[in-house]
Amino acid sequence: MRYISTRGGIQPICFKDAVMMGLATDGGLLLPESYPTISCEQLESWRGLSYPELAFQIISPFADDIPADDLRALIQHSYGSFTHPEVTPVVRQDGVYILELFHGVTLAFKDVALQFLGNLFEYILAERGEILNIVGATSGDTGSAAIHGVRGKKGITIFILHPHGKTSPVQALQMTTVTDSNVHNIAIRGTFDDCQDMVKALFNDLEFKEKYSLGAVNSINWARVLAQVVYYVYAWLRVTDSGPKPVCFSVPTGNFGDIFAGYVAKRMGLPIGKLLLATNENSILTRFVNNGDYSLTGVVSTVSPSMDIQVASNFERYLYHLYAESPVKVRSAFAELREHGRIRFSDAEMKQVHSDFCSSSVNQAATLEMIGSFYRQTGYMLDPHTAVGVKAALDLLPDDVARICLATAHPAKFGEAVEKAIGVPVPLPDAVSILEGMPTRCDVMDADLEIVRDFISARIG
């Protein structure tokens, strides 16, 4: 399988090169040249497979430059860290199915992809005798999942900047209690934007970037999307165990990575109906799906912070397909966005969009109300991100289809908001309670690029 860029500016490359490249060097995103298809017989034959076995079946055609036994071992190792034997179990509650994606080390769905990516990086680096220094900024979730994905891995050092005192207490502990020597937590006296600006400046300093082999772990790595395709198939198999029925997925969306994985599953032939794109008040993608209006406004802070995003980085992957795989059209759409702050779509394009997605935006009041009413009805606690998806599903999807709602975080991860909604504290899972009192390591510094740059170069040596 070879990979190309949505902007058309690179020669096709193999899977391992695509993993190491991350963002395409022409500024586009990497995609496979074609998608393998999943037939009905194949699906049926997969019913008895464990999660890692299913993951191997789905991932291997995309990663055909890794020997099968090695790939199997990488996958086994990645999902061995999950605390539930099914990895991503599906539970039925009050007329919807909840696909629990939060049984990994940091209690959010990003572990599903980043545990795999960390192992992939280590494998490819060892084979090539190379090293990688990861630098990233986080407001909470991605950073902690990335740190746990690469802790203790040979050939990799990671530097994660977070705004000092501005992440949730659980998120801060999940990062700073990782004391492996290859992990550097940097708490910046400033905002998330300060952190992100400094990371961007470091990457724009090409000499620094080359000299120190800097790499990123943002949500644009193809391997992350690929790992997420697996749980769509896994969940489909679980809810159709007693005979096929129409299946829809509701996906709380920020950077469009998770829902794009659902789109890939659908393109590969998984028989699913609409993908429901659920947003909070940051609703540019809902405006796009419902009205063809893709125009930039400001970002607002909500109780579902991991979805507080304006420009969804993975959206470009969908645009490439919407534009019938034309890099020229992708480039002109982004030029239009830069110039006019919006992209316009034709009627034919919107017709296609409507056959792929439906969408709903759920505000904070409705989100908290959903958490409360669901808890009173079932005793089940939804985290605020998951609640956005559940509310959208109950509002938009008919009840004669299997409505699968992706649960992207454990309620304890956003315990404050959940407690406000249900009136009782959220019990801490072991993964969180054991963190309290553990030794921590973190360097606090001012939002000063020189200081951060010197710190990083001194640690890399």
Ligand SMILES: *Cc1c(COP(=O)(O)O)cnc(C)c1O
């Ligand atoms: C990252 C994240 C999301 C959004 O996922 P995208 O792939 O960015 O759309 C939703 N919920 C939680 C808890 C997350 O951490």
